[in-house]
Every structure is written in structure tokens, then in C-alpha cells.
Amino acid sequence: MRRIAVLTSNIGTGSNLQALIDAATTGYNGQIVCVVSSKPDAKALERAKEADIPTEIFDYAEYRKKGQPRSRYEEDLARKLQRYSPDLIVLAGWMLVFSKTFLRYFPWRVINLHPGLIPDKQGEQFKLPDGSYADDFAGLSGENAIQAVLASGQTYAGSTVHVVTEQVDWGPIVERGVVKVEPGDTVESLYERLKEKEHEILVHSVKELCTEPTPA
Numbered sequence: 001m002r003r004i005a006v007l008t009s010n011i012g013t014g015s016n017l018q019a020l021i022d023a024a025t026t027g028y029n030g031q032i033v034c035v036v037s038s039k040p041d042a043k044a045l046e047r048a049k050e051a052d053i054p055t056e057i058f059d060y061a062e063y064r065k066k067g068q069p070r071s072r073y074e075e076d077l078a079r080k081l082q083r084y085s086p087d088l089i090v091l092a093g094w095m096l097v098f099s100k101t102f103l104r105y106f107p108w109r110v111i112n113l114h115p116g117l118i119p120d121k122q123g124e125q126f127k128l129p130d131g132s133y134a135d136d137f138a139g140l141s142g143e144n145a146i147q148a149v150l151a152s153g154q155t156y157a158g159s160t161v162h163v164v165t166e167q168v169d170w171g172p173i174v175e176r177g178v179v180k181v182e183p184g185d186t187v188e189s190l191y192e193r194l195k196e197k198e199h200e201i202l203v204h205s206v207k208e209l210c211t212e213p214t215p216a
């Protein structure tokens with residue numbers, strides 16, 4: 001069984017975590033061994049507790065209050081996670097950008113779910129099913145990203161599962177999902193449909209990655 005750590009915050013409702021928890025019922029070679037939130041009031045923490053998954057709150061605000069640098073936070077978080085020996089770390093609603101201080105502990109083992117369509121090559125744009133192009137909305141999260149889709153007039157909204165690198169919302173693509181923007185869509189209606197797609201691509205990506213040999 002591949003050991004999965006899910007990192008989250010209070011930006012969403014923990015619905016992607018829930019999709020991963022529910023995926024256990026269909027059986028795959030993975031198991032969520034901990035859920036870490038950067039905020040104490042994350043709905044995802046409740047969902048994890050409900051499923052008897054160990055939880056940790058790792059609040060960066062506490063470090064800031066003590067004047068401790070971000071690198072210390074990343075170092076401490078990496079060490080805490082190491083205790084769970086994760087094979088895969090899934091960022092689902094995680095809001096902090098990692099530097100190599102954190103990433104060097106888990107090379108190529110951290111994936112992120114971003115509510116934008118990341119292209120294969122930097123500087124390019126992802127081509128939508130109707131031939132038009134999508135923005136990657138790098139740096140935007142949650143409802144802000146969906147608001148940006150509506151404001152841009154883009155014909156589809158989409159999300160990407162990608163390997164995390166030091167660059168914000170950029171890295172090798174694992175999977176993308178798109179949903180058509182319908183006339184009269186609001187942030188809520190569009191995000192609701194996109195979330196359903198996110199659940200599909202995240203669960204599928206994690207299942208696939210859990211079939212790969214454990215990295216050395």
C-alpha cells in the first residue's frame with residue numbers, strides 16, 4: 001500500500017479529500033496516513049477525523065508570530081511528515097508555496113490540484129476542446145480562480161493535477177479536467193461542476209500513481 005499524506009487548509013470544504021477517502025471503497029493501492037492543515041478551522045480536518053485518519057495542524061501564522069522564517073516552517077513540516085513515511089503527498093486546497101527546503105525531502109512525490117489549465121510547456125497555453133486557449137490562472141486559488149475564468153470569457157474552466165516544483169502552479173502534468181462554461185453560470189454553479197471534475201481527476205491520478213513503483 002502506498003502511503004498518502006494530504007495537505008490542505010480552510011480555503012475549501014475538503015471535498016477533494018473526501019473523494020480520496022471515498023475512493024478507498026472501490027479499492028486501490030493507497031491509504032491516507034495523515035491529513036495536515038495549515039489552518040485550524042479546515043473542514044477537511046473534520047472529514048479526516050470522521051474517517052479515523054490522523055490529523056495535524058501546522059499553522060504558519062504561529063511561526064510568523066514568533067518571527068521564525070518560512071524555511072524553518074518548511075523544514076519542521078517536512079520532518080513531521082517524514083514520521084508518516086509518505087510515498088505521495090497530495091496538496092488539495094493547500095495555500096502555501098513550497099521552496100526546495102521542503103521539496104528536497106520528497107523529490108517528485110508532491111502533487112498539487114490547481115483550478116486552472118496548466119500547459120505542457122511554459123509560455124504556451126492549453127488548447128481547449130473548441131480550439132480556443134486557456135489561461136493557467138497561476139497563483140489564483142479557489143473562487144478567485146473561477147471568478148477569473150468567468151471574467152476572461154473563457155469557454156471552459158479546468159483544473160490540473162501536476163507535480164509540484166519550486167515554481168508556483170507549474171510542473172509536469174499528471175492529468176487535466178475541463179467543464180464547459182454555460183450561459184448564466186455563476187462562480188458557485190461553475191465551481192460546483194468543476195469540483196466534480198476535480199474529484200474524478202484527483203482520484204484517478206492518485207490511483208495511477210499508487211500503481212507505480214515506490215521511488216527510491
Ligand code: GRF
Nearest residue numbers: 012013014015016093113115
Ligand atoms: C480545489 O478547487 C483545488 O483546485 C484548490 O483548492 C480547492 C480545494 O477544494 N487548490 P476542496 O476543499 O477540496 O473542496
